[in-house]
Amino acid sequence: MSRVVELVEHAPATSHVLPDAVGRALAEARIVDASPDPYAPGRWLLRAGSKVGAVSVGAADGEAPVTVRVTPKVPVARLFFLLGHSLAPKDPWQEGRVEVDDRRELLPALAHAVERQIAAALRRGLLQGYRSTEESALVVRGRIREADQIRRRFGAALPVEVVYDEFTTDIPENRILRAAVERLLRLPGVPPEVRRRLLHQRTRLADATPLIAGRPLPAWQPSRLNTRYRPALHLARAVLAGSSPEHARGGLRIDGFLFDMNKLFEDFVTVALREALRGSECTGALQDPHHLDEADAIRMKPDLVVYRPDGTPLAVADAKYKAEKRDGYPDADLYQMLAYCTALGLREGHLIYAKGNAPHAAHRVRHAGIVLHQHALDLDQEPTALLADIASLAHHLVTAPPP
Template identity: 30%
Template sequence: MTMRRTVELAEYQNECVPADKPTLADLKLAEKLAAGGAVDARLDVRWLADGNVEINATSWVGVVRFSALEIRVVPKLVGGSLRVLRMVEYANGIQLLSHLPPDQHLPADGTDLFQLIVMALVQETRELIRDGLIRDYRRTDDSLTVLRGRLRMRDQFLRRYGSLHKLECQYDEYDGDIPENQLLAAALSAAATRVADDKLRTDTRGLAAVLAATCEPPTLDPEWYTRRIHYDRRNSRYRPAHELAVMVLEGLALNDLHSSGHQGVTAFMLDMNAIFERFVTRLVSEALAGTTLGLSAQQSYGAVVVDESTGRTYSTIRPDLVIVDTESGRKVPVDIKYKLYEDKRFGTGDIYQLFTYAYALGESDSTRNAGVLYAATTSVTGPALRIKPQTGISGAHIRGAGLDVAGIVDGLNGVPPELALRTVRDIVHDVIGLVGIN
């Protein structure tokens, strides 16, 4: 059996290492990971003619296993895999790790994010089973020998005209085959064959078998479940487990989850852009609470570019955040970027985008500002840019600031968390250049 070579790298890092010749399954997985059309690359892996493999990481983190190569993209910008889950906890207002045994070893710099998520999912599912899985009524159509519920007259006429040995019935079944349980079953069954740790794999398979006796997942698409599950007092205890289950299914989306013959070639990857954006959105919202600054997230602004001859509009912008001074009405758009800006300049595309935001939302020449909040290993300020006008027209300003994500996450879990929020308020004040935070 070929031993896998393990390569560990951080987000946006590049490596070139010796590697065995790829199999057909390796090449297919690499093609899925690469960029295509409007989809950006999750991980760029290319085998070279000189016997090396070139690896280019992006904002996606996780574990990719080829036949003779394992690549671990570790979220070092946020301080490790454990803090990724802490960010998800904070962004969603839930506890994902509260039910793990107190003696469970959870290194902050753990490299296998997939194993950590499955470990938490297993423990959350155990708690749900211990307390009792919920059941509910669901409408069921079936062909029966005796009437149950009501007769589906149209189906009876079309399918069994003149025959009464089978009746087309519709009735309400009270059982556990509902989306709340199906989502857990789908995630556990998908993870069971892809966990590397023997004990965790056994635990995952055992729980998958328990849930299989209760329900049958109709799909492995996490969006199908999230559209149908609405939380209330009855099912709110499922939320942490569901969040973990969705992460498992989204992370494994590139795999053929219906096939058990993957021969160890598999991928689990999460987009840190999305996780970081949700985390910072709630962070800024809580930091600005009680001030004269308001916040809107992902709000669209239309009619940005107008054809003067026809009056038609061509463009809509949607900044990640728009911070509004409720006293003056001034608006400052702010983008959230999971990119490396500490020792690099803004990309040209980012500059064009931010200046467009500033000019579109600025109400006067003196208020054309835009900001960027990005992930960093320490709190830093900058870059700061402005348009240098060639005429008398006033320019626009862009200010950036790096958030020490690891320090902020640890601070939010400390006592009191207000100290971390105060730090964020000060950073936001510097970025947007508005008053009203005191």
């Protein structure tokens, strides 16, 4: 039977009895901060960082595997809102309508939500579409691939190299859903009743070709026909793109699913700000590449750069998933933002944090005339209030003083 270690995101380190091989595997995979407890042999000090979810580490010598669960500080329903808005801000599911149950643990809630959305997507049957197929055939179907016929058959009449469009359920949308279901079925901590429903959905999606591990997801385009699939596809993308280590090291296998809250917060803030700017004449560029020096040797990539209609920079912002400590935010963040403002020729820069002691602070840099703003977003509030704070921040960005 699996042993379970419960941790909370960014909580103080706690001591746990672990096999040394498991402790080393957790440390090497950077799932949590792990080190031997100096005061208790056979115990390890574990501290969760910004990665939340669950992983299972298979123990050697027939010992039971160890499951490590990291609970996020924000409510699971709020986490799903952040995820939804960053993936698809214009789709209705981001408004909190994705059913996540009343579960407090992330992985069970995610599995439940994915299964429910796939069930809703398939309620009227599997989506079908046209897929282009190339094959060698004894009869002509579709179009003859003349160049391939000459190169491969050297003038022979049969077989014929043809290409045709086939109306089938083996399309990217169904392949992605199948891959997400199979991924969830391999993860630890999926409740038995949800696992049974996922097995049923996998049976329904059996005709979709499995995805090949390590290759990019097949592309799909939003359309009127796949509207009912979109919530499920967005969640499936999150399942497949999540940090989920799967490897064997020292005879141990690590398998699990982890959300990186740093990236989730950054994606939410930047996408939400870009959407809030659509009502103005300004535009926002995400992960906008620039250089600090004149020789273009020092690269920098701010999370968000706001541009005027004429293409000149107006504001720069960086999102940091850090809670303010008693002595304030890290000075390194301010130095980084000062570099951004200097290279872009801006008089103001904006650092956006997940939470703080005050909603706003400003620092004027000596001899530079640059003001560095630190904003704090409270994630533990209703989505409408959170988006209102984002809109207020976007207004602050577009009313920045000219350089």
